[in-house]
Amino acid sequence: MVTEEQVTTALKQVFVPTAEQSVIDLNLVRKITIADKNITVTLASTALADEVQNFVAAGVKSALQQFKNTVVQVDFVAAKPQELNEIKNIVAVMSGKGGVGKSTVAVNIAVALAQSGARVGLMDADIYGPNIPTMLGVEKLPPPNGNKLVPAVAYDVKMISMGLLVKPGQPLIWRGPMLNSAIRQFLADVEWGELDYLIVDLPPGTGDAALSLAQALPLSGAIIVTLPQLVSLEDASRGLQMFRTLEVPILGVIENMSYLDLPDGTRMDIFGSGGGEQLAQATQTPFLGKIPIDQNVRIGGDSGKPIVISHPDSPVAKALREIAESLAAKISVAALGGKNELPINIVE
Ligand code: ADP
Numbered sequence: 001m002v003t004e005e006q007v008t009t010a011l012k013q014v015f016v017p018t019a020e021q022s023v024i025d026l027n028l029v030r031k032i033t034i035a036d037k038n039i040t041v042t043l044a045s046t047a048l049a050d051e052v053q054n055f056v057a058a059g060v061k062s063a064l065q066q067f068k069n070t071v072v073q074v075d076f077v078a079a080k081p082q083e084l085n086e087i088k089n090i091v092a093v094m095s096g097k098g099g100v101g102k103s104t105v106a107v108n109i110a111v112a113l114a115q116s117g118a119r120v121g122l123m124d125a126d127i128y129g130p131n132i133p134t135m136l137g138v139e140k141l142p143p144p145n146g147n148k149l150v151p152a153v154a155y156d157v158k159m160i161s162m163g164l165l166v167k168p169g170q171p172l173i174w175r176g177p178m179l180n181s182a183i184r185q186f187l188a189d190v191e192w193g194e195l196d197y198l199i200v201d202l203p204p205g206t207g208d209a210a211l212s213l214a215q216a217l218p219l220s221g222a223i224i225v226t227l228p229q230l231v232s233l234e235d236a237s238r239g240l241q242m243f244r245t246l247e248v249p250i251l252g253v254i255e256n257m258s259y260l261d262l263p264d265g266t267r268m269d270i271f272g273s274g275g276g277e278q279l280a281q282a283t284q285t286p287f288l289g290k291i292p293i294d295q296n297v298r299i300g301g302d303s304g305k306p307i308v309i310s311h312p313d314s315p316v317a318k319a320l321r322e323i324a325e326s327l328a329a330k331i332s333v334a335a336l337g338g339k340n341e342l343p344i345n346i347v348e
Contacts, residue, residue, distance in 0.1 A: 002067045004032050007039060010066065014059040017052060023060070026215065030077060037070050045076040052245075087121070087195045089220040089331050091251065092213075094243075096235020098129065098204040101256035102225045104297060105320070106201040107135045108306045112324035114156040115308065118196040121151065121158040123186060125213050126201045130163030137304020140164060148191040155309055160190050197331070205235070206242045214246055220331060221251040223288065226279060228258050229272035233279045240283050251330045252288035253280040254323060260293040261315070286330065289323045292316055 012024045023029055023043060031042040041060050045053060057074040064072045093109075095102040103126060110122040124132035133139065136154035141164050144150055149165075151158035192198065200217060203209040214222070222243045226236040236253070243250055255276025260268045270293060280287035292315055300310040308317045 002034055002039065002070060004034060006067070007032050007034070007041070007064065010063045011041070011060065013063050014056060016056055023056060026212065028056075038073065039064060039067065039070050040073045040075060042075045042077055087192060087198045089196065090198045090200060090217055091327070091331065092200045092202050092217065092219050092222040092243075092248070093225060094202045094210060094214075094222055094239050095204050095225045096206070096233075096237075096239050100204075100225050100227050101291070101297075102126070102204060103129075103131055103135060103201050104301055104306075105223075105225050105254055105256060105291070105323075106199050107132055107301075108308045108317075108320040109324045109327065110157045110159075110197070110199045111155045111306050112308050112321045113197055113199075113328060115321075116324070116328070118328070119194060120156070121160075121192050121195045121198040123190075123198060123200045124159065124161030124163060125186065126203050127162045127209055128203050130161045131301075132159060132201060133161050133163050134304065135301045135306060138164070145191055147189065149189055150191050154304075155306065158192060158195070160186065162186075197328075206238045210239075211242060214242065214248065219243075219246075219248045221249040223251050223254060223327065224279075224285075225254045225256050226276050227271045228255050228269065228275040228290075230275050230278075233275050236279055237283060240279075240285065250283075250285045251327060252286035253277075253283075254288045254291065256291045257293045258290035288326055289319055291319045291323075 008024065008029070011029060012022050014023045015021065016023060016026055016028070028043045029041065030044050031040070033040040033042075041064075043056065043060075053076055060074045061072050064070065093102055093106040103124070106122065110120050114120040122132065124130045126132075133152075136152075136157070136159055138152040138154050138159060141152050141160070142150045149160060151160045152164070153159070200213070202213055224236050224239050226233060240250055253276050257271050258269075258276070259273070260270055262268060276290065277287050279285070294307070294314060294316045296311050296314060297307050297316055300307045307314060308320055311317055
């Protein structure tokens with residue numbers, strides 16, 4: 001009789017075209033059942049587009065043809081773990097490259113949503129530069145509750161960060177399996193409680209880490225943070241493409257560090273201008289707004305007081321609040337359209 005191990009070995013040859021990795025590397029196999037002649041492989045659909053699911057299902061069948069006289073069935077299940085049913089919307093914040101203000105936007109939007117009365121969580125999944133604890137002035141997590149991690153709370157936002165899970169000074173070297181298990185832990189082993197929004201700060205770029213995270217999370221949508229200059233647009237549009245492939249709705253583009261207002265009333269476009277709007281237009285994505293440059297953003301970030309708290313009346317804070325509001329509106333529209341339901345496809 002065929003063993004589970006033999007099936008697993010065969011599945012290593014089944015590649016997901018959009019990710020160029022196998023279903024095993026991507027940790028998509030949820031169950032392998034072998035009963036008599038019947039082999040059933042259950043895979044997480046994890047936002048895989050329908051045609052990708054069909055391609056993968058065909059790949060599984062062809063890889064298992066080597067086991068003669070067997071009937072192979074491939075099922076897909078939505079990847080939303082039981083624990084996440086209490087979380088209404090999971091929104092990823094991404095950027096084409098580092099340093100554009102992705103974490104700053106994630107933190108301030110989370111705090112602004114909490115200020116408006118929503119129940120908000122913030123997952124710092126930027127494993128290469130987990131700086132959200134500093135931005136929120138959090139040094140450590142509360143003691144775990146049994147085997148569940150308990151998030152820290154700052155400005156009414158529940159927060160968890162990879163940066164708080166490793167010892168200071170310990171290098172963060174993530175290999176596939178480690179990353180996958182860390183993501184699973186972030187998803188399932190955190191006592192989030194009921195949340196209206198879970199904002200996820202993804203690693204910058206469209207590399208493996210960002211991709212596996214985006215695939216592992218049952219995302220309601222994604223927002224892209226970019227600079228006004230055209231060079232950063234190319235990276236950002238790759239990010240857009242990644243979410244499109246994963247069938248995650250793009251909630252919009254945010255242009256950060258758009259301009260600097262000088263004391264004499266003039267405005268300086270330090271990083272060029274108009275790039276965010278251009279990207280939104282070119283990709284038919286909503287433009288969520290511009291955030292000006294203000295040194296208080298950095299000062300607030302370094303001292304653990306986000307600008308929507310430290311300077312609530314500043315133009316930056318105002319822009320961030322407006323973006324948070326329009327984001328909330330877009331999410332509820334997307335939810336009404338049922339777009340945040342992951343497809344469950346049974347392939348015969
Ligand atoms: P990323 O997450 O994209 O790497 P960060 O959010 O860490 O970027 O921001 C990079 C640096 O730029 C931080 O020091 C941050 O305080 C600063 N910064 C971000 N947005 C602004 C802004 N609008 N005005 C001034 N400084 C900003």
